[in-house]
Amino acid sequence: MPAAILASALMSALYARGGAGWLLGFVLLVPCLRALDASPTVTRALLRGWAMAIGYTAGAFAWFGIAFGHYTQIGGAAGLAILLLAAPLFQPQFLSFAVVRHLTRQRYGAAPGALAGAAAWVATEWLLPKFLGDTLGYGLYPSVALRQGAAVVGTAGLTLLLLLANEGVAAALAPAWRAAGPRAIARPLAMAALAPLLLAGYGQFTLSASPAPQGKPLRMGMIQSNIIDYERQRQEKGTAAFVREVLDTHYAMSYDAVERQHVDAVVWSETVYPTTFGHPKSAAGAELDREIVGIVNAAGVPFVFGTYDRDRAGEYNAAAFVQPGAGLLGFYRKTRLFPLTEYVPAWLDGPQLRRLLPWTGNWQPGNGARVLPLRLADGREIPVQPLICFDDMDTNLAIDGVRLGAQAILTMSNDSWFTADPLGARLHQSAAAFRSIETRLPQFRVTSNGYSGVIDATGAILAGTRMGEQTLVVGALPVQTPAPTLIVRWGDWVGRVAAAALVLLAVVAAFPAWRSAHTGEEATAAPAISLAAALPARVAVLSPATRLLAGLLRAGARGGLLWMCLVLLLNEALRTNTLAQIRLFSMLFLLPEAAAWCVLTACSAQAMVVNGKLALTRGGRRRELALSEVAEVQLWRLPFPGPGLSLRLNTGRRWRYGLALTNADARAAARAATAAQLAQSAKSAQAAEPSVRGVPQVYAQTSLAIGRSRLDHPLLKHILLPFALALPAFHLYQHIAYGSAFGEYYSFGLKAYLSAFALWWAAWAIGVVLTQTLLRMAISMATLLVALLRPARAIAMRRWLERAGHVALYLGMPGWLLLTIYRA
Structure with a gap:
């Protein structure tokens, strides 16, 4: 067991460092999976899951413990020790994965155990947002083709596919498979290869089929000042002198961006203006506010910069949008605050905690995504979504932004606490790039001291910086309203589906009638x-x-x-x-x-x-x-x-x-x-x-056992149902477009009227066929799941699913049409 944990930890460390290490994502859990397979009891499996969490945390996130120790001034070693002790809280998915996988394997076998374990992993990350918002799928960023799958399944889906690939390799190494010979080993290995092949195929298709971007590009200037450790410098230089240095540095670099680089807008990093903007706390603060507005007016381009905002509830980490000639246009308030540094949950907060942890913050969270306009000198108005630091780890925030009409993402971060270990800053930038992949929005990302970059819709970094350099980053990317991806339409759907699958599994296990006498249950022999x-x-x-x-x-x-x-x-x-x-x-x-x-x-x-x-x-x-x-x-x-x-x-x-x-x-x-x-x-x-041995045979038996329903007759399903749906829709269209039920007939004649109705009928006929296809896929997947878990119940479940499919087709589609007409 220690050797397995060590091997996985070493591979995790290489995986987190990027480069060619992304290939290890498909095998890094294999040693631990083999150790879990040998767990005799659920308690032993839980303990091994705990050990897996510690090993993975040590391999992939040691930098965070060290950075945390330096930030809190307790020392890097102490910070790392605290991180490892808290590993089960830091990576809770290992515990649920180990327990669910073990219980399912004991009752249903290896393949259901692998599926249930992967679902438990993804569902846990969906239900319990993690401290850093990380997930295994982020490690695929170095692969240009594979990372494109995030537009369909999100990073949670990438994690799920990685887990299943690891399970396939682990199964091939099991003694039973090895003893069966090379042909038997090829089966789980083929299943393991399916995940990268699917991702690579989709990625290559997406990259080759992407249309050339249109429209005038947005040219941004991003100021990476490399000024860090504000508190120490305040104490050494005095507040007034230090603030003067910060502003003068940004003014000078902004001048270069506007006058020499001819940018459309300028972006500064998170909290670069170290007081409240627009709500000054003193006369000196009001004077600095007026000074910034004057600089923006002189530049003639909009500025976006990190600052603070406040109201009766308290202060906010915010981004200010300042427009030439108009002044402050509005604020975005950071939504995802970092726990125990930027805020403390109310149930945990108190004087004793503040004395124990004096560095904890007290900012208020914002109220979600917001899209604000960049009004450019050439007359264009570009709606953009600002994200501040930890916001860019939240897929849902980026999705909400594109749904609100954003055409670009502006990300501001202060990664100075990664100065001693740039790996954390680089991982942060990779995770931020996935927000562009998921939404197909270009992204301009600026940090205080690295890594800043210009990120296109495929996640590629077209221009960037190194850690710890003072530089101006200028980049231009085309902006337009992108076609919504599946992850934008459905949200983080993989986590929800995984959680629902676990609930279904729990229901199946809870009912005695569905329990099997042994894990090798088979369907009755075909006659x-x-x-x-x-x-x-x-x-x-x-x-x-x-x-x-x-x-x-x-x-x-x-x-x-x-x-x-x-x-x-x-x-x-x-x-x-x-x-x-x-x-x-x-x-x-x-x-x-x-x-x-x-x-x-x-x-x-x-x-x-x-x-x-x-x-x-x-x-x-x-x-x-x-x-x-x-x-x-x-x-x-x-x-x-x-x-x-x-x-x-x-x-x-x-x-x-x-x-x-x-x-x-x-x-x-x-x-x-x-x-x-x-x-x-x-x-x-x-x-x-x-x-009948195996899922395909059981599935085939369910198909043959279900008699043909009259509702499946082609005349009823493909002719009469589309006709019944097209008739009211066409009638409404005639009233809207021509003023009466026969308006097109009166205007253009019978041929035009019938041709128009034929097109409406054809559209609804196609809709019925496609809806039936999706229902058939859902029925097949559910039947396969039951055939996997409860073969003896597969026929009864298939019969129930077929009836539900008929209800969804014959009542659901008319109901959806009526609801659409009612809303209209």
Whole structure:
């Protein structure tokens, strides 16, 4: 166990330092996972989770303990010791991860344990915001392609994928898998490789498909003065002299930015103006306020700088926006204050704590995201979102800003307490860059002494500084309203989904009817199938190559629907362009689906059992197979391109051709099976389906066990339902656009009126198909989860989910339409 903790701690240290170390993110927890696998009790697992938290904290965050010790003047060693003692509070996700993973593995097996543990990790970070706001996914920043996944799943989703990759590698190293041979080891390794491959594929697509930025760029000048340790310098130089030095330094560097670099606006760092601006506490403070306003007026460009604001509730760490000719435009008040340094929770605060920790602050938190305008000299008005220091660790703040209309992020920070260990400042900048990736907003980031930078929408730092240098950073980035990413639309959805999955798991475990007698629970054995009873009148006779072709076409069609759902979520212009939707729907779904149908139709044959032979007739060709050669008749475990039958011969090999069935035929084949009749001889044309082992087989069995509902009839689902939805929407459109129900008919004739209605019907038909696709995906995922945890309950759950899907489709869509009309 100590060796495992040490190995993971060393890899964590390298991972946190960036560079090529990001590759270690996929294996850094493997030694600890192998140690957790050997935990005999939940108590032992909890203790090992505690040790994991200490090792990870020591490896990745030792710099924070040292910086904390220097800031509080207790010494770096003492600060590090306190950090390690508080590691379970600093990284609580290790405890929940270890406990949930252990309990789930004990009851359900290794794969459910890995999923539940990863969900517990992410859900804990979502429910209990961490001291530094860190998460494992931040370490992927050095990979340009992989970090783009944050736009879809956020940093929490990156963490989840990293955990699953670690689980796959750990499973491959388990003795049971190693003993099974190289082919068995390849399975968990393939699952481990799936996470980076998915992220890399999405990242490359995003980077290659990103349109060229348009519009005039915003050119900003950022002042990194390298003036730090305000309190010490006040004591040494006197308050007046020191404030004079700070302001004169910033005036001089701002002059250079405006006169020589021709910037559109100037940004100073956090708390650079060390008193309240706009609410002076003295006559001297009022004079300094007027001086700054005079400098801004002379420069002719807006200034944004860190200062303080105050009201009856107290003081705030704030950013002031000062406009030439108009003075103070407004403040943003820092929302996420750093605990125990900038504020103390009310339940913990008191005179005794203040005496014990004299360096604790008493600032008030702001009330959330705010977007303020930069009114430039050329007449443009750019809405920007300011973030101050710890604010840039909060995904939701950045999301709220882009929802309020921000076109750029201005980040101000005072990273001077990282001076002794620049790693903390560099990690802070990497985390801030993820806010640009998630929102696709450019970011201008200025700090007191490093690292300042110009960050584009992909998270790339186009211009930056080193730690501890006094410099002017000038950068220009295009600004526009970006297309909303999935994380902007749904928020930090991965954490919510993980928490919901854990609640579902707890409910499943709580009900006795769902409990299994042992962890190796299997679904009941599939009954024997009579070949004569199983075969319908017509089948599609598919060679391996033909089956692969039809399967790929059909999988492409289904994947096209999911892709179109994603595109419609992210592309607002497409949602209002019916003709573009029709073209995309035809290209992504109708064409590959029609091609698959043509392949299956071309391979269609008449099937019958005559004189002890299976006869397949297609046109003038006839193919026969003696039943005496057939040892088993098996339903396809993977319905690709759909349900079907395979024939296993007495030689042990499968017959070359597979027999594709319709869904109805496959269900009839399943119902034709009888549990008591096992294959005794080939002459009886009976064969037994092997016991269903594993999730895919259980899932396939649930699909065949559910009868076809009348609500699934294509005429009702794809013709009448879209018609019923299009009719009121089209009627309302006619009233709005033309003044009456038949306004377009009166104005342009019957052809135009019917063509317009046809477009509305087509749009709703596409909407119904896409909604059905999302419902089908949700039903499939829920069924897979139940098949994984409770195979015996999978059919009952699938039946309930199918009914819920019908309710969502036939009542949910009309309800949504009515609600939309009512709101309008």
